[in-house]
Amino acid sequence: MRFLIAVAALLALLPFGLPPYAMTLLTEALILGLFAMSLDLMVGYARLISFGHAAAYGFGAYASGNFLLHTSMPLPCAVLLAGLLGGLVAIGVGWVCTQATGVSFSMLTLAYAQLLYAVAFKWTPVTGASDGLAGIPRNPGPFGVTWWSTKAGFYYLTLACLLGTFVFCRELVRSPFGAVLRGIRENEAKTIALGYNTRRYKIAIVAISFGFAGLAGALYAPFAGFANTELLFWLLSGQVLIMVIVGGAGTLIGPVLGAVFFLYMQQQLSSYTDSWALFFGVIFVLFVLFMPEGIWGLILSRFGKKAA
């Protein structure tokens, strides 16, 4: 807890010392971190590998983008509502996808995401098709409250969402609910034998995970001022999975570090070469081979603790 407060305080102080460009990158890193953390709930705790997590992210982005463009809803409300909506829709998605297990589950999530991608390409009034939604504003709140429309303000809003999500998820995985999830991860048949309806738990975790991914997407739309079908594409689903694995699955904090690392490497490598993904691929392979516990696992082992 003390550690969490220290990190939160440090992150809260950063806007006072960083140039605008670094602030932009950091805000994006936190949004991606939130996105990766949401996936970790499924991958790290219930061993539900989602290959379609971008669907939730893109859904959130389009939802908040439409709220902000077509209503005068204040920014934080639009973001939260979009996340909530993403979670509700995911109950249905979870119901369908959890009919299958293992690779079939992953394929179903991928199929769902690609379906949404195809719909987004044709549903011009809502998604702007291939042109996307441009000029997404950061709507003010009542009584002229606009603090979130500045660079630093938006960063704080993102930080608050990330920390709130972290605290919620940490309590969730420590709760009896979380214990059942780990049971599913380790031995689903045994968990069923213990009398748990594991399918319900799986649907619940898919909904929660997609909801938070939706929240991240909902933040991204007003952050970039833009949303298009790229946010729903399988490439992003793959990238976020890499962030989780590189950061350390099943740790919640690890994936956030994975996202920061991914974005940083992308920025650095892409300034040298257009085929940066190739080099990142090598890094990814090295991580999987030599550091399966990820960045966070490495940090914990340096300080003498065992990765969770």
Added chain:
Amino acid sequence: MTGTSGFSRRTLLGATLASPVVLRHALGDEPIKIGMPCALTGPGGEVGEQMRRGAEFWIKFVNAKGGLLGRPIKLYAQDTGGDPATAVRKAQDVVERDGCRLLFGMTLSSEALAVVPKLAEWNAIFMSSDNGDGRLTGESFVPNFFRANTSGPMGTRAVALYLRQADFKNFYAIGMDYAWGRNSIGVFKDEVKKSGKNFIADVYSPIGTKDFSTYITKIRQSGADACYIVMQGDDNNAFLSQARQYRLGDKVQLLTEIVDLNSIHAVGDAAIGLIGGSRYTFTFPGEANAQFVAAWKKEYGNVPDVFEGEQWQACQVLQAGIEKAGGIDADKLRPALETVEIDSIKGRVTMRACDHQGVQKGFMVKVVQKEGFKEPIPDLIATFPADQVTPACRQMTYDS
């Protein structure tokens, strides 16, 4: 910053700090930085490359003469792959990381539409050299956006005015499925209906389409005697070469918004007979164009294509604005650009204050084989005055 030199970083830093201010100025003032996120790869890559070459050519030309306002110009080109989301990110990079307050590029209109809402926050001016979508100077207009090029509606209008004297009765239209394609065909439809002719149908192909056979069959069977094409880059080349294989041109007169050398080069003799608008062609008359073409030939060994010429013109407009404003500060440059009037390679270009559209003439060309040229070339067949092709302020359609 990967090069090695005999100096260590510290001695270099020390030397710079110790040198008198006068000396540092003599070495060159703070450069004028221009960011250029554009599609250098992907279906629009050829167009983006042309834009970049046009800008580089101008910068070389200006820097050789001692720079602009005595300051050298530096270009920060970035590849967007033609994706609007990437365009926003790369534009943000060149503005916040590299400190650019002037922007070129944004090859696709969808990229420009995504970027322009950010210009006020960045306090940056974006000078478009190729964006077609009429909304950029219409409903999506922002004060820091300027368009030096012929817009999609303007190019379409030139074609429509030409068609008023032609015999074609039934029209079909095919465009790339994004902002520019849909916008231009919308204007074309409006023009056809106004002239009392028959518009059969329009169809849109996703960006990056390689196989056009189903589209071509549709056009053949539609009973159209002319088909209006709004395409560029790889898609345009693929469509024209497949149209030739299916002998579409025997049945239907192909009309295009932009005739360019790149597609003529790609499809060869199949391009002969193609009629279309032209934003720029090296065969345009006038001394200014002749000089530009000669200088270009000397540098690159071939003649400039559409977007190289358009980029050059955009550079001229920006240069005139900067010289007038005496700097690049957006608040001074904006009013200066609003009154810029230059004689360009296409003739007179007047920047309009009300929507920041460069008012200029409209051109129609026909692709013909001419003696002295290895490949077919676009030959000027009609010119329309600027007031006939430029729409009313912030409008995309025409009243008469």
